[in-house]
Amino acid sequence: MKSELDFLFGSRIRWRLIKFFMLNEKVALNINEILGRNKLGTKNTKEEAKKILSQLVNAKFIYPRTIRGQKAYFVNTKYSFYDELKWLVVKSNIYPQCEQLNRVKNLGDVKLGLVSGIFINNKKSKTDLLLVVDSLSRAKFKHLIEDLEAEMGQEINYSLMNLEEFRYRIKMFDKFILEILEQPHEIIMNEVDGIIKEIKRSRKR
Numbered sequence: 001m002k003s004e005l006d007f008l009f010g011s012r013i014r015w016r017l018i019k020f021f022m023l024n025e026k027v028a029l030n031i032n033e034i035l036g037r038n039k040l041g042t043k044n045t046k047e048e049a050k051k052i053l054s055q056l057v058n059a060k061f062i063y064p065r066t067i068r069g070q071k072a073y074f075v076n077t078k079y080s081f082y083d084e085l086k087w088l089v090v091k092s093n094i095y096p097q098c099e100q101l102n103r104v105k106n107l108g109d110v111k112l113g114l115v116s117g118i119f120i121n122n123k124k125s126k127t128d129l130l131l132v133v134d135s136l137s138r139a140k141f142k143h144l145i146e147d148l149e150a151e152m153g154q155e156i157n158y159s160l161m162n163l164e165e166f167r168y169r170i171k172m173f174d175k176f177i178l179e180i181l182e183q184p185h186e187i188i189m190n191e192v193d194g195i196i197k198e199i200k201r202s203r204k205r
Contacts, residue, residue, distance in 0.1 A: 022086055037149075111192050113131055
């Protein structure tokens with residue numbers, strides 16, 4: 001399904017490539033690496049992506065450079081609307097605009113889904129995605145992370161555990177879990193609200 005920004009920028013692929021370059025401004029990649037990182041592997045998506053890259057070069061949004069005999073692409077940080085596009089990209093990645101997160105509920109018996117880090121532009125967070133889930137589908141989880149990384153334009157730092165481990169770490173006042181709960185975050189799913197409220201009350205005593 002197309003998002004509002006897909007419609008605004010003409011296509012899902014164009015918007016994804018713009019996001020990718022804005023979020024990876026210090027990285028230079030060749031065409032195959034760009035296609036791979038953005039999951040644009042079919043014949044049609046490859047052709048459209050190559051056409052769009054050429055248009056972005058002509059617009060001076062990105063520029064090519066030959067590195068070790070291969071053409072690599074960089075974003076032009078002096079592009080006229082760079083700051084405005086950067087703000088738009090950051091805003092589009094913030095939950096709940098990130099549509100892929102709706103798939104979290106299909107991963108298994110999800111007890112808690114929490115986002116922070118790049119999903120809410122919180123650079124101090126130690127994780128982007130915390131999932132507490134029993135009966136996890138590893139295949140669905142792997143595909144979700146791959147699709148999220150393609151949509152977000154960068155690597156997802158995630159923390160994954162089952163309910164038993166989560167309860168144990170809460171009982172032991174695990175520093176990592178406590179810091180996540182105290183840092184800014186957004187809840188996607190929550191079947192352990194009582195546990196979270198109890199630990200917050202304990203911290204206030």
